[in-house]
Amino acid sequence: MMTPEDSINANPPNVWITYFDGFDPGTWGFTGFTQESTRTSFVKRSEPGVLVVIAGSSRAEPAERQRVIGLLQCSHELGRDRDYMPSAAFADKEGAERSAGKWSHAVRVVRAWLILPHNRPLIEDFASETYTPGRAQVIGAQGMPLTADEARGILSLDLEEVDVFNQPPVDGTRGPAEEALRPSRPGPTSQSPTEHKEAEGPCHVYVLTLSGKPGIFLNDPSARGKIVKVGFSKAPEDRREAHNRHIPVGPFQWNVLKSTEAEGRSAFLGSIQGKAAEAAMIAVLDRDGRSLGREFFLSEDGVIEEAWKAALKAGDEA
Structure with missing residues (x-):
């Protein structure tokens, strides 16, 4: 698209x-x-x-x-x-x-x-x-x-x-x-412990990928690569399940492609690090992939890997 x-x-x-x-x-x-x-x-x-x-x-x-x-x-x-x-x-x-x-x-x-x-x-x-x-x-x-x-x-x-x-x-x-008109930046998160609790505290960065052929999903035969969604959460698997609840069971289902949790890395301290990591991924995917709106992109494996490395670096340095 x-x-x-x-x-x-x-x-x-x-x-x-x-x-x-x-x-x-x-x-x-x-x-x-x-x-x-x-x-x-x-x-x-x-x-x-x-x-x-x-x-x-x-x-x-x-x-x-x-x-x-x-x-x-x-x-x-x-x-x-x-x-x-x-x-x-x-x-x-x-x-x-x-x-x-x-x-x-x-x-x-x-x-x-x-x-x-x-x-x-x-x-x-x-x-x-x-x-x-x-x-x-x-x-x-x-x-x-x-x-x-x-x-x-x-x-x-x-x-x-x-x-x-x-x-x-x-x-x-x-x-x-x-x-x-650029892809939406990570949404605002409250620094108060009484609001938006999912986004506060230790968090893991993740990349979800949509199974099935992207050309069919996007109604675009030229589409190549993977449809991905990037973000941060206390539990990436829970985010995967939440997204899948909004689509019928079939060839298109979200799966965790990458996460700091799956790689055995310690969680980032909080949303400041999570937002920095997410923003770094979005910047790479927006530059070298195809934006599908907000945190969704169509991208090749090499670009996804580059975005992931940028995310880890940005999160560690935030």
Whole structure:
């Protein structure tokens, strides 16, 4: 899956624009199309990791109308709207005349960013080549790809990464796009002994790997290497079990590929060392592998080994 930076710099850019009535990826974890043929066209004309710029429609809050309000990164995983939203939200959607039966052909969202209110350009200014009043209906119904100059305009925005339905929570990185679009940094941990107890005290660093063929999982035949998730925990095996509880039994299951515990190393003293080690792994995997969002990457064995050595060094020195 292409990284946000790769999507922006691709020729042509892997970046589209469309209208939403609002921006709430924590509830609506998908980009939806009313016609299946329109979704098929979008998938054929884009690559996994495609960025979708969201502008506020005429039904959005007054301050959001005709302004660029959010940014989504989409996989090419296909499903129905109900697959990517809470059941209560789906019931509300189908109970409203405006949305009942619409936007039901879904493409899953994997990451999302809110454009900070002080930095929301009008769509006619942001997409000055692509947007015309006569194209508004087409942009809303099926989206349109942006030009290279328009796609690079994303980098001038201030963003805040936000949670996406049924994806791991994010740390809310906030700032210039070039910083906010990078893989999420390790989430904040409290230094108080009464909160976030899992993250405090002695901890082990780990690398989980997903069994099965990555090309099938990512819907990308070119995918090579291993899908990995990196982190730190008191008990890496417990983290493996926690992740596996959220996926059905089948060819894709998480396994511990590396951990300081499995190697017989002493645990790091606490989250300061754990976060340093995790950040070192993310830096290597982001540079030499393929980001899949947050702490997830597609990477070759050699890069994973390099990231692991960097983690041990960073943890020891923190």
